[in-house]
Amino acid sequence: MDFTGFEVRKCPPTVMYIPNFITSEEEQRILSHIERTPKPRWTQLLNRRLVNYGGIPHPNGMIAEEIPEWLQTYVDKVNNLGVFESPQNANHVLVNEYLPGQGILPHTDGPLFYPIISTISCGSHTVLEFGKRETEEDQQAAPREVLFKLLLEPRSLLILKDTLYSDYLHSIAENNEDVLCDRICNYDLCENTYKIGDHLVRRSPRISLTIRNVPKTSKMKLKFC
Numbered sequence: 413m414d415f416t417g418f419e420v421r422k423c424p425p426t427v428m429y430i431p432n433f434i435t436s437e438e439e440q441r442i443l444s445h446i447e448r449t450p451k452p453r454w455t456q457l458l459n460r461r462l463v464n465y466g467g468i469p470h471p472n473g474m475i476a477e478e479i480p481e482w483l484q485t486y487v488d489k490v491n492n493l494g495v496f497e498s499p500q501n502a503n504h505v506l507v508n509e510y511l512p513g514q515g516i517l518p519h520t521d522g523p524l525f526y527p528i529i530s531t532i533s534c535g536s537h538t539v540l541e542f543g544k545r546e547t548e549e550d551q552q553a554a555p556r557e558v559l560f561k562l563l564l565e566p567r568s569l570l571i572l573k574d575t576l577y578s579d580y581l582h583s584i585a586e587n588n589e590d591v592l593c594d595r596i597c598n599y600d601l602c603e604n605t606y607k608i609g610d611h612l613v614r615r616s617p618r619i620s621l622t623i624r625n626v627p628k629t630s631k632m633k634l635k636f637c
């Protein structure tokens with residue numbers, strides 16, 4: 413796919429933002445599958461809950477598990493864009509659920525993944541914030557400065573790579589609503605519905621599909637003594 417027109421130029425390289433990557437019907441289908449996920453499949457964290465599909469990434473290699481067909485459709489859709497240069501096709505999906513007021517602390521995705529992140533948002537918008545990685549002695553410093561923000565609309569696809577993967581931390585503030593006029597780098601690529609009114613948009617529950625490649629996989633070996 414030719415990404416011209418989808419690259420966000422007001423922030424460091426590289427961000428691609430594609431609004432309406434999936435249709436409302438596809439979004440509803442995803443949400444209803446997630447809704448039916450058995451409770452024990454979820455890992456409940458303090459400020460969100462998550463499900464791993466494709467296996468659990470591990471330094472010794474991920475024991476690959478088959479991704480269910482309804483979800484593999486979207487992994488294929490992302491792979492077909494040529495985002496992950498094969499043979500680095502995506503093989504893992506992390507499903508995160510955020511209720512209003514929930515978020516994720518500043519982090520990088522680290523060395524277990526091939527350094528490209530693709531994220532499909534469903535159900536609600538959110539605002540992804542970026543800060544710079546700090547040195548050890550800076551750790552105690554005052555709250556980390558937010559350098560720029562991206563608005564992730566429902567049904568959109570976000571792709572992050574290069575220095576944005578390696579040098580910047582990303583996070584979602586634990587807010588019930590977002591002010592959308594302030595330092596949003598991809599604002600001109602967003603839907604018009606967000607460009608009217610008072611720019612204060614309430615969050616509703618959001619499901620994100622973070623689609624990545626885990627390069628190191630292993631076949632499970634069972635040892636019987």
Ligand SMILES: O=C(O)CCC(=O)C(=O)O
Nearest residue numbers: 506508516521531620622
């Ligand atoms: O929900 C999102 O869009 C971000 C998720 C994320 O950063 C992660 O799971 O590493």
Ligand SMILES: [Fe+2]
Nearest residue numbers: 519520521582
């Ligand atoms: Fe992340």
